Amino acid sequence: MSQRNLYRIIDDNFKYIAIAPVIIVLVLLVLMPVGRLFATSFTEVKFVSGGLLFNPVGFINYLTAFKDAIAARALLNTTLLALISVSVEVVIAVVLALSVGYIKRGNTFFRTIFIFPMLLPPIAIGVMWLMIYDFNYGVLNSVLAFFGVRGPAWLANNMLAFPSIIIVDIWHWTSFVFLIVLAGVETLPHELSESGRIDGATELQIIRKIQLPILRPIIMTAIVTRTIFAFKVYEQIYLLTDGGPGNRTEVISSYIMRVYFNENRMGYASALSVLTLIFIAALVLFFYQLQKRVFNERGGKA
Amino acid sequence: MKKLSLPRILLVAFLIVGAIVTLLPVLVVFRTSFQYPRDIISGSLLFTPTFYNYIDTFTSYRFGRLLINSLVAASGTTVIVLAVASLAGFSLGKFHWANWAVSLILASLLLIQMLPPVVFAGPFYLITRQLGIYNTPLALIMAYLVLQLPLSVLILRQFAMAVPNEILEAAHIDGASNQMIFSSISLPLMVPGIATAGLLSFVFSWNDFMFAVTLTSTTKSMTIPVGIANFSQDFQVLYGNISVAAAFAAIPGFLMVIFAQRYVTRGLTIGAIKG
Numbered sequence: 085m086s087q088r089n090l091y092r093i094i095d096d097n098f099k100y101i102a103i104a105p106v107i108i109v110l111v112l113l114v115l116m117p118v119g120r121l122f123a124t125s126f127t128e129v130k131f132v133s134g135g136l137l138f139n140p141v142g143f144i145n146y147l148t149a150f151k152d153a154i155a156a157r158a159l160l161n162t163t164l165l166a167l168i169s170v171s172v173e174v175v176i177a178v179v180l181a182l183s184v185g186y187i188k189r190g191n192t193f194f195r196t197i198f199i200f201p202m203l204l205p206p207i208a209i210g211v212m213w214l215m216i217y218d219f220n221y222g223v224l225n226s227v228l229a230f231f232g233v234r235g236p237a238w239l240a241n242n243m244l245a246f247p248s249i250i251i252v253d254i255w256h257w258t259s260f261v262f263l264i265v266l267a268g269v270e271t272l273p274h275e276l277s278e279s280g281r282i283d284g285a286t287e288l289q290i291i292r293k294i295q296l297p298i299l300r301p302i303i304m305t306a307i308v309t310r311t312i313f314a315f316k317v318y319e320q321i322y323l324l325t326d327g328g329p330g331n332r333t334e335v336i337s338s339y340i341m342r343v344y345f346n347e348n349r350m351g352y353a354s355a356l357s358v359l360t361l362i363f364i365a366a367l368v369l370f371f372y373q374l375q376k377r378v379f380n381e382r383g384g385k386a
Numbered sequence: 387m388k389k390l391s392l393p394r395i396l397l398v399a400f401l402i403v404g405a406i407v408t409l410l411p412v413l414v415v416f417r418t419s420f421q422y423p424r425d426i427i428s429g430s431l432l433f434t435p436t437f438y439n440y441i442d443t444f445t446s447y448r449f450g451r452l453l454i455n456s457l458v459a460a461s462g463t464t465v466i467v468l469a470v471a472s473l474a475g476f477s478l479g480k481f482h483w484a485n486w487a488v489s490l491i492l493a494s495l496l497l498i499q500m501l502p503p504v505v506f507a508g509p510f511y512l513i514t515r516q517l518g519i520y521n522t523p524l525a526l527i528m529a530y531l532v533l534q535l536p537l538s539v540l541i542l543r544q545f546a547m548a549v550p551n552e553i554l555e556a557a558h559i560d561g562a563s564n565q566m567i568f569s570s571i572s573l574p575l576m577v578p579g580i581a582t583a584g585l586l587s588f589v590f591s592w593n594d595f596m597f598a599v600t601l602t603s604t605t606k607s608m609t610i611p612v613g614i615a616n617f618s619q620d621f622q623v624l625y626g627n628i629s630v631a632a633a634f635a636a637i638p639g640f641l642m643v644i645f646a647q648r649y650v651t652r653g654l655t656i657g658a659i660k661g
Contacts, residue, residue, distance in 0.1 A: 091563065098564030102477035103491075105470045106539055113532045114498055117509030124509070136512075180404055183397045190401075196643055197405045199650065200412075203639030205593035207611040208632040212411035214623065215418060221427055221625065223414055255411065260654070267655040287393055302659065309658045316502045319595045319611075323618060337504040337596075344508045345600065357505040368500050 118361070125354035138351075145355035155356060157331050158339040159363075161246070165335065166314035169253040170261075174307055176254070177261035178299070182291060185269040195266065202259040210323030213252045217324065239325050242332060249333050252320050257313075261306045268302035269295075304378065308371045315364060336360055412636070419629035426625045439626035447627060448605050449613065453634065455602075456609040458523045460592040460638075463530040467538050467587045468580055470531075475542025475579070476568050480554065495536035499657070506532060507600045514601055521603045529597040534590060537657045538583035544656050545579025546572060582653040585646055589638045610635045 094101060125145055127138040149155055184194050201209065216223045217238040225235030238248045272295055280290045318337035321327060327334035327342065340360065344353035418426055419440070425433035443449045478488065506529065514525040549572050557567050573580075595611035602608045610631055617628035642650060 091565075094565055095563035098568070099477050099481040099483075102473040102568070106474035106535060107491075109470060109531055110494070110498065110535060113528060116513060117506050120509040120512060121505065124512070176404075179400065183401050186394075186397060187401070192647075194401050194405060196647060197408050199647065200639070200643045201408060203589055203593075203643055203650065204412075205595065205611050205614075205632075205635045205639070207593075207595040207614050208415070208635045209411075211614060211618075211628050211632040212415050214618070215414050215625065215629070216411060218623070255408070259408075263651055263654055264658050267651065267659075305659055312500045316504075318502075318504065322595075323615065337502055340504045341507065341596075341600075345511075350508060350512075353508055357508060360502060361505050364501055365497065368497060 121354050121357050121361070124351055125358045127351045129348070129350040131348065136350075141351065145352045146359070148352060149355050149359055154331050154334060154339060158327075158334040158336050161333065162315055162317065162335040164246075165250060165253060165317060166311050169250050169257065170307060170310050170314055172250075172254050173258045173261045173310065174303065176258050177265050177306070178296075178303060180258070180262050181265040181269045182295070184266060185272070198262045199259050201256050202263070204256075206256070206319035207323060209252065209256050210320040213248075213255075213320065214324060217248055240329050242329055245325055245329055245333050249321060249325060252324065253314070253317060256320070257310060260313075261310055264306040264309070265299065265303060268299045272298060301378075304375060308375060312364065312367060312371065315360075315367075415629045415632050418625055419633050421626065423626050439630045443627045443630040447613070447617075449610075449631065449634075451605050452608055452610050452613045452631075455523065455605075455607050456592055456635075459526040459530065459598075459607075459609055460588045462523060462527045463534060463591040464584050464587045466527065466531060467534045468584050471535060471538035471542045471583055472573065472576060472580060473568070474539045475544075475546045475576070476572055478539070479543045479546030480549065480551075480572065492540070495539055498532065499536040503533060503596050507596055510597065511600050520601060521607050523607050525601040526591075526594075526597060526607070526609070529601060530587075530591040530594065533594070534587040537653070538587055541583045541586075541653050541656050542576065542579050545576045545582075549575045578649070581646070582649040585642055585649050586653050589642055592638050593635070 124138065126140060126142060128141045128144075130137040130139060180194075180198055184191060184198070187194075215221075219225060219235070219237040219240070222235075222238070224238065228235040236244060238244050276294050276298075277290050280294050285293070315336060317335050318341070321333055321335055321338045322341070325333040327338045336356075340353050340356050343349050343356065420435045420437070421433050422436055422438055478491065483491075510525070510529050511520070514520040514528070519525045519528070553571060553575075554567055557571050562571075592609075593611070594609075595615065598609040598612045599615060602612060614628055614631045614635060617624040617631060
């Protein structure tokens with residue numbers, strides 16, 4: 085084949101040639117591990133000299149998973165964390181975004197600060213809060229000591245550990261919801277709010293009756309994305325509580341990582357991962373349908 | 387000029403409180419990094435600033451090596467992501483694809499993005515061991531491609547779509563091949579998109595901890611986040627060193643929000659909404 089012919093062939097099929105790399109890379113790098121995960125989930129992995137031995141055990145790992153109280157606890161904690169932190173994040177982020185939209189001066193300054201947390205390494209965020217929550221040297225207990233109060237062990241206390249983790253998550257991820265909602269706030273049509281003002285509406289009425297309804301789809305998108313992302317939570321838990329005390333802050337990721345790499349029960353951890361995979365895929369599908377229905381209703385009304 | 391009403395004052399007060407709450411944890415770490423270990427323990431507000439922790443972290447713990455490892459893994463990922471995603475973005479954004487094909491590709495990308503990385507950690511550990519690339523930057527790059535490609539393709543598709551068709555058609559009529567149209571006409575016009583996807587890929591790969599801790603084992607390829615975790619041991623936390631490491635880990639995100647905020651906002655909005 086001459087070089088000229090090759091050139092022509094690339095030209096004629098460029099559409100397919102250009103998309104091929106991403107498909108090859110993702111098919112290899114996603115299907116390979118997922119296939120591996122499925123295969124491993126039906127085995128018990130033994131460490132023998134010279135490597136790993138995969139003993140087939142059928143569905144035992146899955147049966148174990150459904151009777152595993154810690155796994156149930158991890159799923160419950162992750163779901164609670166997702167529900168609580170996302171609700172709080174949305175409220176704070178919407179108020180922050182509307183406020184930043186209102187002010188003229190200092191707009192960029194506040195925007196920069198409020199976006200910052202989500203660009204930090206999660207493990208560094210863990211460090212920050214470790215220095216705040218630390219029982220002996222933490223900022224929080226130092227401040228309390230200043231007022232003569234003996235602060236508790238925030239991360240080791242049965243009652244306080246989970247709320248403490250939720251606060252970290254809110255601090256971290258409000259930034260993401262803020263960023264998305266702000267994108268909507270910045271495209272709000274001024275004419276509508278202005279005509280509301282001329283008709284004598286108060287600022288609060290303008291926000292409730294005009295701006296929030298326009299922002300609803302974007303807020304909805306932010307909630308959906310954030311809720312699904314909340315199931316990824318790991319690093320802060322690893323650094324701050326490692327799932328403790330007594331599994332009270334255990335989440336899906338921390339439990340799977342522990343079972344896989346610390347307890348070396350790779351087969352069982354794989355089964356847990358497969359269940360997580362199915363659960364998240366179902367969640368994504370559910371939200372997608374929900375969103376479609378909401379958008380259609382809105383479209384129908386307009 | 388609007389008069390200062392009560393709601394307005396409340397609003398600004400709310401913003402200032404929000405800013406303080408956001409900045410405080412960052413400042414705590416920054417402050418600790420300049421304190422002698424004895425000052426950290428004393429808990430007093432006054433202290434003599436020092437570079438002791440910085441010097442100690444670099445000399446006693448080979449932190450420079452971790453810094454280089456982080457740079458290699460993050461930039462390696464970014465280069466590959468950009469090459470692959472700009473081609474894919476161009477193909478999806480500028481050629482006609484059947485509806486089902488586009489939906490299938492976009493839905494797959496979104497789903498991959500939504501999956502918790504933990505489901506990949508175990509299998510990637512086994513696979514990289516088998517391939518003999520465990521504990522090398524290549525293992526990390528492989529994992530980061532899965533995490534960063536979907537968003538980058540979505541971003542670059544949007545930017546490719548914004549390239550005016552007239553320019554491409556004119557080039558086509560002049561006899562330019564598709565590969566020439568891509569490399570000499572589209573690519574230069576997609577530079578803001580390439581910057582957006584590149585910066586986000588770099589920062590998020592740099593920030594990763596889960597794969598760094600599972601796919602590396604020694605300072606040969608360990609990255610900064612793993613170093614941070616190692617400074618927090620079972621019985622004591624090396625607060626001085628850990629704060630220095632955290633400060634360095636935060637640099638890319640910090641630079642990005644200061645100097646490239648437009649790109650961050652644009653890119654992440656595309657990822658969440660337009661996909």
